[in-house]
Amino acid sequence: MASEQQGERLRASYWVETPLKAEDAAAILAGEQSTGTFVAVPGETEDLKIRHAARVERVEELETVAEPSLPGSRPAGGPYRRARVEVSWPIENFGYNLPAILSTVQGNLFEIAQFSGLRLLDIDFPASFAERFPGPRRGVAGTRELTGAHKGPLIGTIIKPSVGLKPEATAAMVGQLAEAGIDFVKDDELMANPPHAPFNERVDAVMRVINDHADRTGKRVMFAFNVTDEHDAMLRHYDKVVESGGTCAMVSLHSVGLTGAKRLAEQGDLAVHGHRNGWGMLTRHPVIGADYVPYIKLWRLAGVDQLHVNGVANKFWEPDDSVVRSIEACHAPLLGQQNAALPVVSSGQWGGQAFETYRRTGTLDLLYQAGGGVMAHPGGPAAGVRALRQAWDAAAAGLSLAEAAEANQEFRQSVERFGDAETKKQVFGEPSS
Amino acid sequence: MASEQQGERLRASYWVETPLKAEDAAAILAGEQSTGTFVAVPGETEDLKIRHAARVERVEELETVAEPSLPGSRPAGGPYRRARVEVSWPIENFGYNLPAILSTVQGNLFEIAQFSGLRLLDIDFPASFAERFPGPRRGVAGTRELTGAHKGPLIGTIIKPSVGLKPEATAAMVGQLAEAGIDFVKDDELMANPPHAPFNERVDAVMRVINDHADRTGKRVMFAFNVTDEHDAMLRHYDKVVESGGTCAMVSLHSVGLTGAKRLAEQGDLAVHGHRNGWGMLTRHPVIGADYVPYIKLWRLAGVDQLHVNGVANKFWEPDDSVVRSIEACHAPLLGQQNAALPVVSSGQWGGQAFETYRRTGTLDLLYQAGGGVMAHPGGPAAGVRALRQAWDAAAAGLSLAEAAEANQEFRQSVERFGDAETKKQVFGEPSS
Numbered sequence: 086m087a088s089e090q091q092g093e094r095l096r097a098s099y100w101v102e103t104p105l106k107a108e109d110a111a112a113i114l115a116g117e118q119s120t121g122t123f124v125a126v127p128g129e130t131e132d133l134k135i136r137h138a139a140r141v142e143r144v145e146e147l148e149t150v151a152e153p154s155l156p157g158s159r160p161a162g163g164p165y166r167r168a169r170v171e172v173s174w175p176i177e178n179f180g181y182n183l184p185a186i187l188s189t190v191q192g193n194l195f196e197i198a199q200f201s202g203l204r205l206l207d208i209d210f211p212a213s214f215a216e217r218f219p220g221p222r223r224g225v226a227g228t229r230e231l232t233g234a235h236k237g238p239l240i241g242t243i244i245k246p247s248v249g250l251k252p253e254a255t256a257a258m259v260g261q262l263a264e265a266g267i268d269f270v271k272d273d274e275l276m277a278n279p280p281h282a283p284f285n286e287r288v289d290a291v292m293r294v295i296n297d298h299a300d301r302t303g304k305r306v307m308f309a310f311n312v313t314d315e316h317d318a319m320l321r322h323y324d325k326v327v328e329s330g331g332t333c334a335m336v337s338l339h340s341v342g343l344t345g346a347k348r349l350a351e352q353g354d355l356a357v358h359g360h361r362n363g364w365g366m367l368t369r370h371p372v373i374g375a376d377y378v379p380y381i382k383l384w385r386l387a388g389v390d391q392l393h394v395n396g397v398a399n400k401f402w403e404p405d406d407s408v409v410r411s412i413e414a415c416h417a418p419l420l421g422q423q424n425a426a427l428p429v430v431s432s433g434q435w436g437g438q439a440f441e442t443y444r445r446t447g448t449l450d451l452l453y454q455a456g457g458g459v460m461a462h463p464g465g466p467a468a469g470v471r472a473l474r475q476a477w478d479a480a481a482a483g484l485s486l487a488e489a490a491e492a493n494q495e496f497r498q499s500v501e502r503f504g505d506a507e508t509k510k511q512v513f514g515e516p517s518s
Numbered sequence: 519m520a521s522e523q524q525g526e527r528l529r530a531s532y533w534v535e536t537p538l539k540a541e542d543a544a545a546i547l548a549g550e551q552s553t554g555t556f557v558a559v560p561g562e563t564e565d566l567k568i569r570h571a572a573r574v575e576r577v578e579e580l581e582t583v584a585e586p587s588l589p590g591s592r593p594a595g596g597p598y599r600r601a602r603v604e605v606s607w608p609i610e611n612f613g614y615n616l617p618a619i620l621s622t623v624q625g626n627l628f629e630i631a632q633f634s635g636l637r638l639l640d641i642d643f644p645a646s647f648a649e650r651f652p653g654p655r656r657g658v659a660g661t662r663e664l665t666g667a668h669k670g671p672l673i674g675t676i677i678k679p680s681v682g683l684k685p686e687a688t689a690a691m692v693g694q695l696a697e698a699g700i701d702f703v704k705d706d707e708l709m710a711n712p713p714h715a716p717f718n719e720r721v722d723a724v725m726r727v728i729n730d731h732a733d734r735t736g737k738r739v740m741f742a743f744n745v746t747d748e749h750d751a752m753l754r755h756y757d758k759v760v761e762s763g764g765t766c767a768m769v770s771l772h773s774v775g776l777t778g779a780k781r782l783a784e785q786g787d788l789a790v791h792g793h794r795n796g797w798g799m800l801t802r803h804p805v806i807g808a809d810y811v812p813y814i815k816l817w818r819l820a821g822v823d824q825l826h827v828n829g830v831a832n833k834f835w836e837p838d839d840s841v842v843r844s845i846e847a848c849h850a851p852l853l854g855q856q857n858a859a860l861p862v863v864s865s866g867q868w869g870g871q872a873f874e875t876y877r878r879t880g881t882l883d884l885l886y887q888a889g890g891g892v893m894a895h896p897g898g899p900a901a902g903v904r905a906l907r908q909a910w911d912a913a914a915a916g917l918s919l920a921e922a923a924e925a926n927q928e929f930r931q932s933v934e935r936f937g938d939a940e941t942k943k944q945v946f947g948e949p950s951s
Contacts, residue, residue, distance in 0.1 A: 118708065120679040129679045136714075137682035155802050157835025177714050178681045184746045184773030185710035188795050192707055195798025196834035196865075246553040246562045248611045249570035274625055275551065277618035281569075281610050313617045316749075316781035340617030342775035348749035362621050365628025366800055366807050369588055373803045401629035402590025432629075 093211035094173040096142065097190040097379070102202030102372065104153065104160050107168035108144050113199050115139035115172050118189055137178055143171040153201030154372035165201050181217040183343045183386060195373065205375035208382055215420040223356035223390040224424030225416075225450045231332040231356060232307045234268040237481070238439075239307075240473050241269030241454040243431075248275045252282050256290035263298040263306045265466035267459070269452055271309035274337055274362045278314055284322050292329040299330075309335035309358040309391075316345065320352070327354045333391075339363035343387050350388025358429070359389035369402060377407070381414040381426065391427040391452060397442045400433030409445045416448060427452055434458060435503035436476035436496060440489075443480040453477065463498045472499040487512050526644035527606040529575065530623040530812070535587055535635030535805065537594070540601035541577050546632050548572035548605050551622055570611055576604040586634030587805035598634050614650040616776045616819060628806065635805035641812040647819065648853040656789035656823040657857030658849075658883045664765040664789060665740045667701040670914070671872075672740075673906050674702030674887040676864075681708045685715050689723035696731040696739045698900035700892070702885055704742035707770055707795045711747055717755050725762040732763075742768035742791040742824075749778065753785070760787045766824075772796035776820050783821025791862070792822035802835060810840070814847040814859065824860040824885060830875045833866030842878045849881060860885055867891060868936035869909035869929060873922075876913040886910065896931045905932040920945050 103110035115121070119139035120129060149164040158165075179185040186208075195203055210218075221227070229235050242262060244255055262270055278284040291308055299305040312322035312334045319341070323334050335358040338346055350357045367374040377394070384392055394411035395403045408430075415428040428451045430442065435458030443449070455473055462469030472495035479489030479496070490497040490512045500512050536543035548554070552572035553562060582597040591598075612618040619641075628636055643651075654660070662668050675695060677688055695703055711717040724741055732738040745755035745767045752774070756767050768791040771779055783790045800807040810827070817825055827844035828836045841863075848861040861884045863875065868891030876882070888906055895902030905928035912922030912929070923930040923945045933945050 120682050133679060133682040137679070155835070156804060157802070157837065159835075178708065178712055179710060180712045182710050182712075182747050182751075184748075184770055185708070185712070187773050188707045188710075188746070188770050191799065192795040193798065193834070195796075195802055196828075196836070198833065198835045246566060246570070249553050249566040274621045275611065275618070277612060277615050277621075279611055279613045279615075279618070313621070314615050314777070315617075316777045318615075319777065337617055337621050340620050340775045341777040342773045344747075344749050344752065344774040344778045362625040363628075365626065366624065369590070369628055370803050370806045371589060373806075374799050395629075400631065401626070402588070402592075402631045403629065404590065 093176045093213055095176055095186065095211055096171055096173045096209040098169060098171045098206045100167070100202070100204040100206055101170050101200055102150070102154055102165050102167045103200055104158060104162065104165055105199055107146050107166050107170070108141065110199055111141040111144050111168070111170045111172065113197065114170065114194060115141050117197060118172070118192055118194065119174060119178060137175060139172050139174045141170065142173050145169040155201045157198055158201035159198040167202070169206070176211055176213070181214065183347065183383060187343060187383070191375070202372035204371070204373060205379055207376070208379040210382070210386070210420060212420070214386065218386040218420065220385050220419065220422030221388055221390040221424040221426050222350065222353055225427045226424055228307070228356050228390065228427050228452070231305070232268045233304055237449050237474065237477050238451045238453040239268040240470055241271065241452050242267060242459040243271050243273055243454060243456050244276070245273070245456055245460065247273035248279065250282060252286040252290035255282065255287055256294045259291050259306070259308065260294040260298070261466055262459070263294065265459070265470045267306060267470050269307045269309070269454070271335055271358065271454070272311035274311060274360050277311050278318065278322070284310070285325055288325050288329050288331065292331055296330050305332065307332045307356070309333040311335045311337070312349070313337040313340055319345070319349065323349065323352055323355065332356060333358050335360055337362055338384060338389070343383060346384060346389055347387040350390070356390040357388065358391040359384055359393065361393045365402075377411045378414045381411060382419060385419055385422065385426050389426060390424075391429050394428045394430060396430040396432045396434045397438045397445065398433065405441070405445070412446045412448065412451065416450065425450065429454060436473045436499050437486060437504055437508055439476040439480040440486045443477070449477065449481055458499065458503060461502070462495070463502055464495055468495045468498065472496040526609045526646055528609055528619065528644055529604060529606045529642040531602060531604045531639045533600070533635070533637040533639055534603050534633055535583070535598050535600045536633055537586065537591060537596065537598055538632055540579050540599050540603070541574065543632055544574040544577050544601070544603040544605065546630065547603065547627060548574050550630060551605075551625055551627065552607060552611060570608060572605050572607045574603065575606050578602040588634045590631055591634035592631040600635070602639070609644055609646070614647065616780065616816060620776060620816070624808070637804070637806060638808035638812055640809070641815055643815070643819070643853060645853065651819040651853065653818050653852065653855030654821055654823040654857040654859050655783065655786055658860045659857055661740065661789050661823065661860050661885070664738070665701045666737055670882050670907065670910050671884045671886040672701040673903055674704065674885050675700060675892040676704050676706055676887060676889050677709070678706065678889055678893065680706035681712065683715060685719040685723035688715065688720055689727045692724050692739070692741065693727040693731070694899055695892070696727065698892070698898070698903045700739060700903050702740045702742070702887070704768055704791065704887070705744035707744060707793050710744050711751065711755070717743070718758055721758050721762050721764065725764055729763050738765065740766045740789070742766040744768045744770070745782070746770040746773055752778070752782065756782065756785055756788065765789060766791050768793055770795055771817060771822070776816060779817060779822055780820040783823070789823040790821065791824040792817055792826065794826045810844045811847045814844060815852060818852055818855065818859050822859060823857070824862050827861045827863060829863040829865045829867045830871045830878065831866070838874070838878070845879045845881065845884065849883065858883065862887060869906045869932050870919060870937055870941055872909040872913040873919045876910070882910065882914055891932065891936060894935070895928070896935055897928055901928045901931065905929040
């Protein structure tokens, strides 16, 4: 390790709840995740501790509560103190090994009885990581280049039903969507390489349609084929997409881990679409798990180009504030990476959310993915795609949703079809009866 | 897919909490994870539903609660109903693709607003999986063979401090442990391939000692080298261990996922030691995440030979009942697999827990891992190892802890050094002052 990197430290911040004093709990965290042992052992010298011990950088006490939030906490009896804690590690402890870093910042921490609540809030990587982790090869800029979609959000949709369609039926749907002017289509995470729609046959059928459309129009629709599978099969799937003229591979991040995601990104030919299914297990309960921001950083370091972030006013559980933070974290400068990750906005999106999404984030660098909003538009998919572009153009021009609906027939139809009662009232006034 | 496999279904069971009727919530779960769409689409035909829809097999209603356990649940307002639910899928939906199965049984389920609590309890795989997933190549029997430890639990320990020791210091400790008669030693999960103890140098130093000891005594200590790293580096590490005469590779399961774990197990030369660091995030809160039993099945199908299960009366949060279920699930018949996985019992173990562990599980087919219990024994590591074997021999012979302490000097010293007040009172009577 070059001398200029010596002394560099990785930092992680946590929300904790503990029956101990907050600083004592923080010290346990630091000890367990570096040189500490429960019983002193001969090798645990002062010199070793100086070089390798994790350090508590900051403890900010918050409120106390009477009951522990997690079972199995010890010692028994409150009050349980909540705090924000920041800990740092010398990079000599793990080097440039992302999985080892994950074991360090999370590891067995959630098992520790002295925590009655624990949540990973953020990770800060030292400057020298920039050389080893160039980040997404495609990201926002590369995805725009591959699709020829240079202005506004990329408009995308997902093949539904999630499973059951045979390759030819999938391809027929892709043909319809390509004609409709879509930029991006994806497999559902449930659709991988099943007997009724084998991966290679699906690629052949879909890419015939996409290549034909590209030849005729110059527009190459990006299809995210779900390559998730056993390791070698996954690489074969990836190669099949490359050979067939495809531009994107989707992977279920939590099935392949940091190791698999980075391996796939290093192939370098396709944009890697990172699907976060399973993430809800790690994030939904506020007293355990992790925020998405540190995970976005890890996936970006691994080179993932496109990251699911849910959407404003989504059909899932997640609050808008959390979605906005995720979109920002995909774009935020990270170790001088040339490419931001492309946030994939989805879940119950139909265009109406464009206004609030733009107001909160101020960006058009995203993939806006609507299922029903495209396929179930009263005017058909082409009208659905137009409605989504109308919504974003209007939002970017500073118009309100009502003004956009007034000016654009297709978007007005979307409001009629998909808007909730309050939105319809804004646009159409009180219902007549 | 051969005709005899048609009609096979995979089953998963869940604990759920919902503001809806339990059967309606179960139907949403089944729909979201198979053919359901929020807005009807043209391809969602009756025929497709018959072939691919998930089916609710069973709903067992439990208690109701007034407040939702998870944030973001909708519709608002209680009561919130708890239930056990079993759902099945035709295997045509995913084939023999473990990651796709994970996306199917977990996927976006934890994001769904109609659940205010959700926990995966178990998975049952159809019979035809037996052919494709032979399970652990080494497991209990293979690990015994590789170590020559044919009777009683394998006795193991872990190198501490977790990080900071240079290869020669690590090797010196291994030498001491080998002389002490240990069967197994492992890297900490924090120790992978850091600048101060590069993987190859650590293997060279440690295997010199182990090979030398094997040449002199015929006993080959198993060292679990933590190969966790980027994918190609991980395979290089694995090969390095093989070339050097090693017998075991340890991997952080949650960093490499099912894909990486299976790829590693398929190499076939070494026992794969599966470390579950990070698992606490997924399991500690009872209203979200998963039990370990379905994960043990997944890791066994992926071929992992040795699985961490925590220990009875551990220093972590986990209750004994959960530990006992995990030990049993490592051994339970699974699709006719020839080898059970070897349960790795650890966390605060010093021998005293042998009695309750044996009483609850009735098995000696486990790896019993003690840190301080070996290294900090008053008589030194050799006495520490002897004490652990004495404890297990006594437990298997039906002796009590007090009888074992009476009959065995080293174990009596362990009780003095590591026992809690109650255990000491059992053995030594009331303290004199």
